Amino acid sequence: MSHIDDEPVLSATGIRKSFGGVEVLHGVDLHLRPGEVLALLGENGAGKSTLVKILAGSYRPDGGEIRIDGELQGTLDPIIAKKAGIAMIFQEIADAPDLSVAENLALGDWPMRRGAIDWKAMRLSARETLDMLGGTDIDVEASMRTLSIGQRQLLEIGRNISVDARILVLDEPTAALSSAEVDRLFDTIARLKAAGVAMIYITHRLDEVTRIGDRVEVLRDGYLTLNEPVAAVDRRTMVSAMIGRETGDVLRPADQPDFGEVAIEATGLSSGSAFSDVSLNCREGEVLALYGKIGSGTAETAEALFGLRRLSAGHVTIDGEASKATNPVRAVRAGLGYLPADRKREGILGARSVAENLSAPSWPLMGRWGRVHASREWAAFSRWRTDLNIRSTNNPGQLIPALSGGNQQKVLLARWFERKSRVLLLVEPTRGVDVGARAEIYQILREKARTNNSAVIVATSDGEEVVQVADRVLVMDRGRITAELAGDDITPASLALAVGN
Amino acid sequence: MSKEPDLSTRKGRSVPELAALGVVLVVMIVFFSVTSEFFLQADNLLNVLTAISVTGVLAIPGTMLLVSGQVDLSVGSGAAFAGVTFAVVSASHGIAVGVLAAVLVGFAAGAVNGFLVTVVGINSLITTLGTLAVLRGGARLLTDGQTASVSGFSWLGTARPFLNIPLPVIIFVVLAIAAGLVMRYTVFGRSLYAIGANPVAARLVGIRIGLILFVTFVLSGLAMSLGGLILTSQLSAASTNAGLGLELTVITAIVLGGASLSGGRGSIMGTVVGLLIIGVMNNGLVLLNVNSFWQDVARGVLLILAVSFDQLRQRINAKQG
Numbered sequence: 001m002s003h004i005d006d007e008p009v010l011s012a013t014g015i016r017k018s019f020g021g022v023e024v025l026h027g028v029d030l031h032l033r034p035g036e037v038l039a040l041l042g043e044n045g046a047g048k049s050t051l052v053k054i055l056a057g058s059y060r061p062d063g064g065e066i067r068i069d070g071e072l073q074g075t076l077d078p079i080i081a082k083k084a085g086i087a088m089i090f091q092e093i094a095d096a097p098d099l100s101v102a103e104n105l106a107l108g109d110w111p112m113r114r115g116a117i118d119w120k121a122m123r124l125s126a127r128e129t130l131d132m133l134g135g136t137d138i139d140v141e142a143s144m145r146t147l148s149i150g151q152r153q154l155l156e157i158g159r160n161i162s163v164d165a166r167i168l169v170l171d172e173p174t175a176a177l178s179s180a181e182v183d184r185l186f187d188t189i190a191r192l193k194a195a196g197v198a199m200i201y202i203t204h205r206l207d208e209v210t211r212i213g214d215r216v217e218v219l220r221d222g223y224l225t226l227n228e229p230v231a232a233v234d235r236r237t238m239v240s241a242m243i244g245r246e247t248g249d250v251l252r253p254a255d256q257p258d259f260g261e262v263a264i265e266a267t268g269l270s271s272g273s274a275f276s277d278v279s280l281n282c283r284e285g286e287v288l289a290l291y292g293k294i295g296s297g298t299a300e301t302a303e304a305l306f307g308l309r310r311l312s313a314g315h316v317t318i319d320g321e322a323s324k325a326t327n328p329v330r331a332v333r334a335g336l337g338y339l340p341a342d343r344k345r346e347g348i349l350g351a352r353s354v355a356e357n358l359s360a361p362s363w364p365l366m367g368r369w370g371r372v373h374a375s376r377e378w379a380a381f382s383r384w385r386t387d388l389n390i391r392s393t394n395n396p397g398q399l400i401p402a403l404s405g406g407n408q409q410k411v412l413l414a415r416w417f418e419r420k421s422r423v424l425l426l427v428e429p430t431r432g433v434d435v436g437a438r439a440e441i442y443q444i445l446r447e448k449a450r451t452n453n454s455a456v457i458v459a460t461s462d463g464e465e466v467v468q469v470a471d472r473v474l475v476m477d478r479g480r481i482t483a484e485l486a487g488d489d490i491t492p493a494s495l496a497l498a499v500g501n
Numbered sequence: 502m503s504k505e506p507d508l509s510t511r512k513g514r515s516v517p518e519l520a521a522l523g524v525v526l527v528v529m530i531v532f533f534s535v536t537s538e539f540f541l542q543a544d545n546l547l548n549v550l551t552a553i554s555v556t557g558v559l560a561i562p563g564t565m566l567l568v569s570g571q572v573d574l575s576v577g578s579g580a581a582f583a584g585v586t587f588a589v590v591s592a593s594h595g596i597a598v599g600v601l602a603a604v605l606v607g608f609a610a611g612a613v614n615g616f617l618v619t620v621v622g623i624n625s626l627i628t629t630l631g632t633l634a635v636l637r638g639g640a641r642l643l644t645d646g647q648t649a650s651v652s653g654f655s656w657l658g659t660a661r662p663f664l665n666i667p668l669p670v671i672i673f674v675v676l677a678i679a680a681g682l683v684m685r686y687t688v689f690g691r692s693l694y695a696i697g698a699n700p701v702a703a704r705l706v707g708i709r710i711g712l713i714l715f716v717t718f719v720l721s722g723l724a725m726s727l728g729g730l731i732l733t734s735q736l737s738a739a740s741t742n743a744g745l746g747l748e749l750t751v752i753t754a755i756v757l758g759g760a761s762l763s764g765g766r767g768s769i770m771g772t773v774v775g776l777l778i779i780g781v782m783n784n785g786l787v788l789l790n791v792n793s794f795w796q797d798v799a800r801g802v803l804l805i806l807a808v809s810f811d812q813l814r815q816r817i818n819a820k821q822g
Contacts, residue, residue, distance in 0.1 A: 306705075328704055328705055328706075328707050329707050329708075329709050331707070332706065332707030333707070338705055340702075340705060345699075345701060346699075346701045346702055346705060347702055347705075348699065348702060349694075349695050349698035349699050349702050349703065349765070350698050350699055350765065351694075351697070351698045351761065351763075351764070351765030351766050352694060352695065352698045352765060356691065356694070356695065360691075360695055360703070360706040360708070361706040361707050363688045363691055363692070364688055370687045370688045370689060371686055371687055371688075372686060372687060372688055372691055373686075374686070415706065
């Protein structure tokens with residue numbers, strides 16, 4: 001920790017950058033000292049990525065100066081930045097899945113001996129790197145394919161750190177990790193910190209900032225809105241710096257409302273090793289959360305209810321009748337709607353328009369004899385665009401990738417509102433969605449559950465999400481329900497306690 | 502001002518692309534009109550249309566398949582197999598039974614392709630590369646490699662029932678219009694685009710992916726029957742080498758017409774323009790007395806150009822997304 005008083009290893013002042021005449025960074029400062037973890041916080045589009053890409057030499061700033069070890073960098077390009085010890089770890093892992101761990105760590109820089117690859121030296125140096133990062137359980141000869149995402153990420157760090165990196169930039173590294181893997185990553189970060197490596201940690205998760213950050217910088221619309229030691233600020237301050245207003249309020253009404261009939265009920269569900277003996281019910285108008293770490297069985301339960309996973313035991317009823325949802329086609333007909341966790345890979349129809357993305361499950365209802373009336377498709381889009389405040393042009397032909405993550409997610413929710421689904425099964429509904437849109441989505445879920453008389457089941461690993469949106473929560477651990485909380489009993493503390501047990 | 506959606510851009514980026522393609526076609530037509538006095542004559546223009554009609558019949562379900570992210574390479578040899586089957590069966594049992602046999606054979610070929618892709622789960626490129634070889638070999642086995650002559654069956658390929666337009670052209674145009682409407686205005690058509698754009702997401706919104714792809718492969722098989730019958734009728738003979746390399750022309754036309762190899766994009770209208778470009782090019786080169794081997798070279802270059810444009814477009818889209 002003593003390093004933190006040293007001179008900055010990296011110092012950027014008054015950084016400006018414009019794209020196509022629009023300024024996206026308006027004179028931003030960033031100072032990083034050896035062994036310091038700087039949490040860089042901001043909504044999507046706040047300028048975080050642009051700023052770190054400038055620091056890594058990928059973009060040239062329009063104004064401002066960058067100093068490394070006090071030395072002014074006239075023209076910083078990726079090669080100079082790498083030589084100066086700046087390493088970037090991106091969200092997408094780019095490894096060679098068919099090669100071994102050791103080969104991946106040495107990729108492009110294989111140790112040579114008499115014109116041939118020196119396998120022994122390669123394995124030794126791989127072992128050294130992994131031990132240093134806390135990856136003692138990883139076999140250096142294992143094929144990359146057999147590794148978990150968390151282990152692969154560790155290797156990605158190892159690959160970049162091995163070239164004497166002194167400054168490590170991590171871009172939302174925990175997005176796809178389970179909580180055990182997050183713990184391991186944070187352990188690695190602590191080790192690197194002790195070794196004097198300075199880190200810029202990009203995230204929009206507040207709990208991570210308080211766990212590992214020494215200092216927090218918040219960007220909003222290209223301006224620096226907060227720059228404080230983490231110990232000196234509370235979460236509410238960080239959030240308001242991020243979105244410019246207070247939020248994160250509990251949306252559940254103070255008095256427990258009267259819910260309608262039981263819309264979906266499951267008794268004694270088991271599915272292989274994924275989960276066992278899960279019983280639940282959800283009433284009309286109710287938002288029920290299934291809360292647990294990734295792999296605890298929450299998402300798997302939602303999958304099983306939608307017919308994506310075979311049940312080895314148990315019984316499901318919808319509106320009192322046995323569920324026919326043995327595959328997605330039948331599930332949609334039975335009145336179920338499903339929102340997958342991975343929006344890009346499983347949610348959106350990439351090359352297609354917003355209107356088609358919204359209407360897809362409802363096509364069979366948009367005309368007779370298999371016909372789809374485009375006018376109905378457009379009308380549906382216009383209606384939900386207004387209702388859910390989807391920020392897009394009024395053109396139903398606009399392709400869906402043009403929308404921001406939060407607005408894409410609203411389109412995917414509107415899918416099932418338009419289909420008038422009785423039961424919504426939503427897995428990690430706000431993953432990759434920025435804080436502002438997140439609050440909007442919670443509001444939408446609460447309101448639509450009530451006005452559409454539908455049951456909403458949210459499978460999530462985000463405790464804050466549960467506190468904000470759920471009427472009731474079932475806590476899951478290793479495939480079993482371990483606790484149930486309702487109403488005002490749902491607090492961050494009670495959830496943490498329930499998971500801890 | 503008005504709340505009505507803007508209709509002019511509802512097809513997204515495909516409109517300017519189709520316009521660019523139209524310009525290419527017009528430039529080619531102007532070029533050949535200037536260089537050859539025969540090009541613009543009505544008879545020659547009908548020749549262009551007749552020449553592309555068999556390719557077109559196969560390219561219609563081909564477009565549906567490519568839009569949904571699949572490809573059928575077996576269409577050329579399937580057409581030959583259907584033609585030879587017709588010739589052999591009709592020789593002993595008459596024309597009607599022969600036609601029925603050809604239709605059944607095409608249906609079966611499509612059903613086998615569909616089964617292998619949707620039930621067994623083999624990639625369609627590999628599946629149909631396999632059936633391409635099987636069907637060609639099967640056609641040669643049926644007649645021991647000989648061309649089988651057929652009599653009394655020239656009406657399908659050569660009749661001119663309306664305004665002196667050959668029947669194959671009329672069949673092609675009617676099918677293209679029908680398919681265009683299906684693609685744009687039905688659940689089936691929209692589902693094809695959805696499957697091509699993202700099969701996982703399409704499954705999760707309740708689209709019957711397996712059934713829809715199976716049906717489309719069967720349509721492709723039936724197009725082989727029709728194509729094979731037209732070819733046989735035009736030549737009054739069924740050659741085991743009929744439709745050799747036809748799959749390449751079909752795919753060139755479809756990709757040229759704006760369908761993406763990665764699925765989710767494309768249209769029948771685009772494919773028709775792609776077919777016209779190929780037809781005009783081949784016809785023009787013949788009129789200019791260019792060695793016919795150069796036609797193969799030109800078609801290959803056209804395919805590579807079309808795919809390059811597709812790649813370029815994907816890269817641009819990725820940057821914008």
